[in-house]
Amino acid sequence: MTTTRENGSLYTHIENTIATVEFGHPASNSFPSVLLERLANEFDKLSTNDEVSIIILKSEGDRAFCAGASFDELVAIDNLEKGKAFFSGFANVINAMRRCSKLIVGRVQGKTVGGGVGLAAACDYVLATEQAAIKLSEFTIGIGPFVIAPAVERKISVSGLAELTLDATSWKNAYWAKEKGLYARVFETQNELDKEVEILSEKLASYNPEALAEMKRALWKGTEHWEELLIERAETSGKLVLSDFTKKALQLTMQDMK
Numbered sequence: 001m002t003t004t005r006e007n008g009s010l011y012t013h014i015e016n017t018i019a020t021v022e023f024g025h026p027a028s029n030s031f032p033s034v035l036l037e038r039l040a041n042e043f044d045k046l047s048t049n050d051e052v053s054i055i056i057l058k059s060e061g062d063r064a065f066c067a068g069a070s071f072d073e074l075v076a077i078d079n080l081e082k083g084k085a086f087f088s089g090f091a092n093v094i095n096a097m098r099r100c101s102k103l104i105v106g107r108v109q110g111k112t113v114g115g116g117v118g119l120a121a122a123c124d125y126v127l128a129t130e131q132a133a134i135k136l137s138e139f140t141i142g143i144g145p146f147v148i149a150p151a152v153e154r155k156i157s158v159s160g161l162a163e164l165t166l167d168a169t170s171w172k173n174a175y176w177a178k179e180k181g182l183y184a185r186v187f188e189t190q191n192e193l194d195k196e197v198e199i200l201s202e203k204l205a206s207y208n209p210e211a212l213a214e215m216k217r218a219l220w221k222g223t224e225h226w227e228e229l230l231i232e233r234a235e236t237s238g239k240l241v242l243s244d245f246t247k248k249a250l251q252l253t254m255q256d257m258k
Contacts, residue, residue, distance in 0.1 A: 003060060008035040012042060017053040017205045019046050019102075024060030028067035031115065036069070036089035043096035043104075053205045053212060055100070056197060057123055058107040062190060065108045065132060066116025074241065075250050083238025084231075090115040091147045091230035097122040098151075098220050101213050103204060107197045108132040108183070109190050111171070117164075118148025121155045121182060124219060127200070128183045129193050132174040139168040141253060142246030146233040150226060156180035 003009035008025035021042055023035065031039075046052050059065050069089060077083045097104055097119075106123030110131045117134050120126050136145045136152075145152065145165055153161045160180040164172060174186045187193045204212065240246055 007032055009060070010035060010038045010042060012046070014049075014052060016202070017051060018056065018201050019049070019052045019054070020056045020058065021046070022058050022060060023066075025070075027070070028064040029059040029061065029116075030067040030070050031089065032070040032073055033086060033089050036093050040092040040096040043093070043100045046102060047096075047100040052102055053207075053209050054201050055102050055104045056107060056201055057104055057119070058197075059109070062109060064110045064116075065112040066119055067112075068114030068116050071253075075254060077238070077241050080235075080238050080242065083241050084235045085238075086241075087147050087234035087237040088231055090118055091234050094118055094122045094148065094151050095226055095230060098223055098226060101216060103212055103216050105197060105201055105204070107193065109193060111135075114138060114145065115148055117182075118145070118151050121148065121151040124216065125200070126183045127185050127187070127193055127197055128174050128177070129187050129190055130174050132177070132183070132186070133171040134164070134174075134177050134182070135168075135171050136164045137168050139165065141249040142243060143237050143240045146236050147230055149233070150223070150229060152182075154223070155182045 003024040004026055008023065008031065011022050013020045023029065023039060025031065025035065046055055069086070073086055077086055103124045106120050106126035108120055108126055108128040110129070111133050112120060113135050114137065117136060138145045149161060152164070157180070174183060177183045178186050185196065187196060
């Protein structure tokens, strides 16, 4: 069962020091700006919650994990200020995940595109199913995955990022993502995935919280400049989305969607 709310949904459940954060949206779990803001704020809040040791990030339903940012909002951008604000959405979420003091386990049950790939890359450890193919299709509409690129590159290297970005019309399967380092393990079914997410999170939650926090800091060492970098990248994308090339590409995409 997935949400029917226009602005999507976000729920957090805390049990045995494990916080499960679940997001959803009727358009393949895509993110309108308001939902991205809520998610960034939720990570900030959980970061200082002494009753939480581990965070699980998941999405609703049994199909797509995340279709990226809201296409409806994308096509409505008509000035640089709006463009920068729009693309800052995932920048703020990735930075919130990066500076969060708790380790984040990603549960990816299905396909993920664009910003959704960045979301998976910003998790500290990701478990997925065979259905969890990935794609960065931004070049097809005249922009690029500039905001999420640092997070994706950190996981799959420059060569992996180049292959994923430049081959913008092709899906890479879950085993490609595992080989490159985005996913830690891949399972045949969602039942297997959920069982392993539970086992892993319970193990992690039993460890010394101080050691977990130190490991989190170690994993993200050298990324402190992302606070500025990702916002700069958001401005780059905000400029590109206003270009004639992108406006025409978006019009064609909208026609194909009708």
